[in-house]
Every structure is written in C-alpha cells, then in structure tokens.
Amino acid sequence: MSTPTLAILGCGTMGEAILGGLLAAGALPAEQLLATHHRPERCQQLAERYGIRVFESNADAARLADVAVLCVKPQVASGVIQDVADDLEGTLLISICAGVRNAQLEGWAPRARVIRAMPNTPSVIREGMTVLSPGTHATREDIALAEHIFQPIGRVRTLDEKHMDTVTGLSGSGPAFACVVLEALADGGVMMGLPRDVAVELAAQTMQGAARLVLESGEHPAALKDRVTTPAGCTIAGLLTMEDGRIRSTLARTIQEAARVAGGLGQDEEPSGRSSRS
Ligand SMILES: NC(=O)c1ccc[n+]([C@@H]2O[C@H](COP(=O)([O-])OP(=O)(O)OC[C@H]3O[C@@H](n4cnc5c(N)ncnc54)[C@H](OP(=O)(O)O)[C@@H]3O)[C@@H](O)[C@H]2O)c1
CATH class of the missing domain: 1.10.3730.10 (ProC C-terminal domain-like)
Structure with a gap:
C-alpha cells in the first residue's frame, strides 16, 4: 500500500491524539500529515509541536489529501464537510464525529467514499480502541487503509453501523x-x-x-x-x-x-x- 497523504480536519483533542499517535508510531511521515484549525494560534502551535503543515482552510488541506479525517464536533460537521465537498472528490472521508451517520456524510460529500470511525483518547499513547463502520461506497481497499491508519494507535474492529452509538458510549466515552x-x-x-x-x-x-x-x-x-x-x-x-x-x-x-x-x-x-x- 503506498503511503497516503492524510489531513486531520479540525485538530482539537481527538485530532491531536490521532496525529500524535501516528507520528509516535512512525505510521506516516510528517510530510504526509496535514492538519487544519480555524484559529491561527492553534495552527502555529500544531506546526511547531509536530513539524507538519497546518492550514486555516479546510479546503486547502482537503485538496491535497488522499484521506480526510473529520475531527470537529458533531454540531459543526455538516458545515465543514459541505464547504469542502468539491475538494473531497475521490477522497476517503473518515468521520470520527459521534452520532453522525454514514448516510448524512454521503449526502454532504456525495463524491467522497465514507467510513465512520470511533476512536478514543488513549490513541495518543497507542492504546486506543477504534471501531470502523464503512459507508455505501467504501471499498475493501478503503477499509484496509483505515485499518492501516488506526492500527498503529491501538486495536481496530469493523462493525455494522447499527452498533456505532453503543461503541461511542462504551469505548469512545x-x-x-x-x-x-x-x-x-x-x-x-x-x-x-x-x-x-x-x-x-x-x-x-x-x-x-x-x-x-x-x-x-x-x-x-x-x-x-x-x-x-x-x-x-x-x-x-x-x-x-x-x-x-x-x-x-x-x-x-x-x-x-x-x-x-x-x-x-x-x-x-x-x-x-x-x-x-x-
Ligand atoms: N473527546 C473524545 O474522547 C472523543 C472520542 C471519540 C470521538 N470523539 C469525536 O471527535 C470529535 C472531536 O472531539 P474533540 O473532543 O476532539 O473536540 P475538540 O477538542 O473541540 O476538537 C475539535 C476542534 O475543531 C476546531 N474547529 C471548530 N470548527 C472548525 C472549523 N470550521 N475548521 C477547523 N477547525 C474547527 C475546534 O476549535 P474551537 O475549540 O475553537 O471550536 C476544536 O479545536 C467529535 O465529533 C467527537 O464526537 C471524541
């Protein structure tokens, strides 16, 4: 599998846990990791801390990414994704937003392939638990790629989407x-x-x-x-x-x-x- 460019959209607590875990595990080189944040001071902090490219614009990062990991709060997910929907053409969109369904994500970004994921904060020390649930258009290769992204930072399982709210309550919270x-x-x-x-x-x-x-x-x-x-x-x-x-x-x-x-x-x-x- 060739090394993808991965963008974390909305790099707060969980985005940083995933980013830190991937870098600590050496799963992706820093030059292929991108992050975004809407506040410039946070962009500067992340760039200095991790030596990666950090953008204020989600669209700029989405355009460069093979995989976009949506890490904003559920309440703002729709706005963020619809703003960058055109930039996500052919991209694998992995959303970690609690409660946001694959069907919603597919409606907001119809040209992306979607996987819903629920990681947790111990990802930062590579002791996370992530559950994946593929959307309608996600391929076997997409699932393998998502596993490849989350395996270095803990255990990974793939489950039917009907279990994702329970997973959120159990391993997410x-x-x-x-x-x-x-x-x-x-x-x-x-x-x-x-x-x-x-x-x-x-x-x-x-x-x-x-x-x-x-x-x-x-x-x-x-x-x-x-x-x-x-x-x-x-x-x-x-x-x-x-x-x-x-x-x-x-x-x-x-x-x-x-x-x-x-x-x-x-x-x-x-x-x-x-x-x-x-
Ligand atoms: N926390 C957990 O343990 C956990 C576990 C599993 C899954 N999740 C899911 O992970 C997601 C993130 O949770 P979190 O705890 O990491 O939240 P968080 O710390 O608030 O991270 C989200 C970040 O996105 C930023 N942001 C808001 N709007 C943005 C925009 N338009 N563009 C770029 N950045 C933007 C926020 O900045 P501001 O602070 O300025 O708004 C914040 O720093 C949620 O959907 C949650 O359901 C969380």
Missing part, C-alpha cells in the same frame, strides 16, 4: 468512566493513609494489569475475579461492598445512557438534557 473508577479506587487508598501519588499509581497499574489480563488470556473477567477471591477473605469482602453500591448496574446504565445521548449528537433534534460536548 469509556476513558472518562474508567478514570472515575480509577480515581475512586485511589481515594480509598488515600482514605487509608496512602499518599495520593502512590494511590493513583497503584490504582492505574492495577486497572491496566486487570484489563491486559482479560485481553491477553481471553478468559471471562468473572473467572479471573473468582481466582483471586479466597473464602472469607478481604477480596470477597470488598466485592460484596461493591455489589451493595449497585456498581454493576450503575456502570452498565452509564453506557446505556451515553449511547442514547450519542445517538442524538449531530442530528437536528437534540435529546433532552444533553450537553454540547461528547
């Missing part, structure tokens, strides 16, 4: 939920006398270790939990306290609610009580 759990575990350590930095390190490494154990062993999490649960021991005492707090249903409902709200982002009708941020 998930790092925030995991940080709350991590912080709460650390709080317990602090309550029992550990210094904060030690407690955070212990909680973070423990969560990372448990997660890797699940991924690498392929075992069910319940089996791994049972293995460390001694009868009448401290772990079962802690587990029952978690169950008293209904932690399972709280976390499961967290994903359900995040997925529900994700489904309304980028749509004309906003679900009640949603914020403008994903």
Whole structure:
C-alpha cells in the first residue's frame, strides 16, 4: 500500500491524539500529515509541536489529501464537510464525529467514499480502541487503509453501523468512566493513609494489569475475579461492598445512557438534557 497523504480536519483533542499517535508510531511521515484549525494560534502551535503543515482552510488541506479525517464536533460537521465537498472528490472521508451517520456524510460529500470511525483518547499513547463502520461506497481497499491508519494507535474492529452509538458510549466515552473508577479506587487508598501519588499509581497499574489480563488470556473477567477471591477473605469482602453500591448496574446504565445521548449528537433534534460536548 503506498503511503497516503492524510489531513486531520479540525485538530482539537481527538485530532491531536490521532496525529500524535501516528507520528509516535512512525505510521506516516510528517510530510504526509496535514492538519487544519480555524484559529491561527492553534495552527502555529500544531506546526511547531509536530513539524507538519497546518492550514486555516479546510479546503486547502482537503485538496491535497488522499484521506480526510473529520475531527470537529458533531454540531459543526455538516458545515465543514459541505464547504469542502468539491475538494473531497475521490477522497476517503473518515468521520470520527459521534452520532453522525454514514448516510448524512454521503449526502454532504456525495463524491467522497465514507467510513465512520470511533476512536478514543488513549490513541495518543497507542492504546486506543477504534471501531470502523464503512459507508455505501467504501471499498475493501478503503477499509484496509483505515485499518492501516488506526492500527498503529491501538486495536481496530469493523462493525455494522447499527452498533456505532453503543461503541461511542462504551469505548469512545469509556476513558472518562474508567478514570472515575480509577480515581475512586485511589481515594480509598488515600482514605487509608496512602499518599495520593502512590494511590493513583497503584490504582492505574492495577486497572491496566486487570484489563491486559482479560485481553491477553481471553478468559471471562468473572473467572479471573473468582481466582483471586479466597473464602472469607478481604477480596470477597470488598466485592460484596461493591455489589451493595449497585456498581454493576450503575456502570452498565452509564453506557446505556451515553449511547442514547450519542445517538442524538449531530442530528437536528437534540435529546433532552444533553450537553454540547461528547
Ligand atoms: N473527546 C473524545 O474522547 C472523543 C472520542 C471519540 C470521538 N470523539 C469525536 O471527535 C470529535 C472531536 O472531539 P474533540 O473532543 O476532539 O473536540 P475538540 O477538542 O473541540 O476538537 C475539535 C476542534 O475543531 C476546531 N474547529 C471548530 N470548527 C472548525 C472549523 N470550521 N475548521 C477547523 N477547525 C474547527 C475546534 O476549535 P474551537 O475549540 O475553537 O471550536 C476544536 O479545536 C467529535 O465529533 C467527537 O464526537 C471524541
């Protein structure tokens, strides 16, 4: 596969996570990475930080790109894409915008081939989780190219588009939920006398270790939990306290609610009580 020129349109938090991850992995050379931002000071900051070409004009970057990765907020996606629709002729457009459907993207940029993607912020340290969902005109080669772009920055899966709002609630928003759990575990350590930095390190490494154990062993999490649960021991005492707090249903409902709200982002009708941020 020849090296494509990739443009990140709207390089904010996620755009920078993808950009930083691709550069750290050496997946694309800096000269084939472009970014855009509508504020000149941000353009200058990105150019200095990454040594790449950064444009204030989305059209200028789109014209040069083989692949355009749309990283603006869902609410402005339609305006940005319709402004550059002619410049996206023959381009692979990958949108990471929560809630924005392939059919919408194909309507705004009819000459582009479209893939919807949902990455997450750990992409910046190459521990991301990205789910891809190809649009009507995306080819096998396009999917392979999208995998090639996201694989260096974490795991990649391709799923039917009907799952994308759930994916957004689980792995897209998930790092925030995991940080709350991590912080709460650390709080317990602090309550029992550990210094904060030690407690955070212990909680973070423990969560990372448990997660890797699940991924690498392929075992069910319940089996791994049972293995460390001694009868009448401290772990079962802690587990029952978690169950008293209904932690399972709280976390499961967290994903359900995040997925529900994700489904309304980028749509004309906003679900009640949603914020403008994903
Ligand atoms: N954050 C996450 O964890 C996460 C995870 C997965 C997917 N996503 C999706 O990723 C997308 C970006 O999220 P984010 O958190 O990275 O948002 P963000 O930090 O706000 O990034 C978007 C950037 O685009 C800029 N921008 C706005 N209008 C523009 C235009 N016309 N041309 C060029 N740049 C423009 C914004 O500038 P201003 O700040 O000046 O408006 C902002 O810096 C969203 O669609 C979201 O659904 C986010």
